[in-house]
Amino acid sequence: MTPTAPADTAVADAARPLRADAARNREALLTAAEEEFAARGLDASIADIARRAGVAKGTVFRHFATKEALATAIAARHAEELTALARRLRAAPDPEAALLEFLTEAAGRLQRRRVAVLMTVPAPGSELARLQRQVHDExxxxxxxxxxxxxxxxxxxxxxxxxLMCAPVHTVDYLADPPPELWRRYVGVIFDGLRPGSAHPLAHPAPSWP
Structure with a gap:
């Protein structure tokens, strides 16, 4: 039997019921880690994350065996939120407005929380791969x-x-000091390119998702 990787275990652990205090600590750690990763990237230290969350360093390791596991849990939470957002917007009466809202909100979340630095390609068959597939399918x-x-x-x-949903944030990252809302310009550029009358259909085939 293949052992479960620590990062994947952290995602699976999120689905298990926790005591109220443990659940609060876990959420505080995820939020603090997002903020530290946003400020410092994956070089953020466990000590700084614990300090920002207001918990002892040992508490971090009780919930997440490694920094990779913590980053994976953040990416998993982000994927779950995007799945719920797309599912909600699918029921909206105006499909054009719904799609624009999804692209705007997805890019805005990445910009505010810098989850983009964590969104690496997950291992095939992992829990994170399953969650990313859920986002894709929605x-x-x-x-x-x-x-x-x-x-x-x-x-x-x-x-x-x-x-394309991460493209607006990646685009402005090429600038040394971009205006805070510049990513919205590129959401608009991308969305205009999706409209029926804005461009000719592309000759090459559409990509497939693994």
Whole structure:
């Protein structure tokens, strides 16, 4: 039997019921770690994360065996939130507005929380891979609804949008000191490119998701 990797164990542990105080500590650690990673990237120390969360360093290791496991848990929480967002917006009456809201909110979350530094390609078959697949599948349904309504180009797929949703944040990262809201400009550029009359369909085939 293949042993479970520590990072994947941290994601699975999130689904298990915790005592109220342990659950509060875990949430405080995740929030503090997001803030430290946003400020320092993955060089953020466990000691600084514990200090920001107001807990002892040992408490961090009781919940997360390694810094990698902590980063993976943050990425997993982010994926779950995006899945819930896409699912909610799929029920909205205006599919065009819903898709724009999803792209804007997804990019805004990455910009505010800098989860982008944690969103590495997960190991095949891992819990994080399953959660990212859930996001992808919900985005596919959201885009299918928009395409069926004629508000996005017929050649645009859910995988296209899934791959593009981080692009506004990555784009402004090329600048040394970008204006805080510049990422919104690139959400608009991307969304305009999805519209039916804005461009000719691309000749090469759409990508597939693993």
């Amino acid at each position: 985005v596919v349904l959201l885009v299918d609804k928009a395409r069926d309504a004629g508000v996005v180009r017929p050649d645009i797929t859910g995988t296209d949008v899934f791959l």
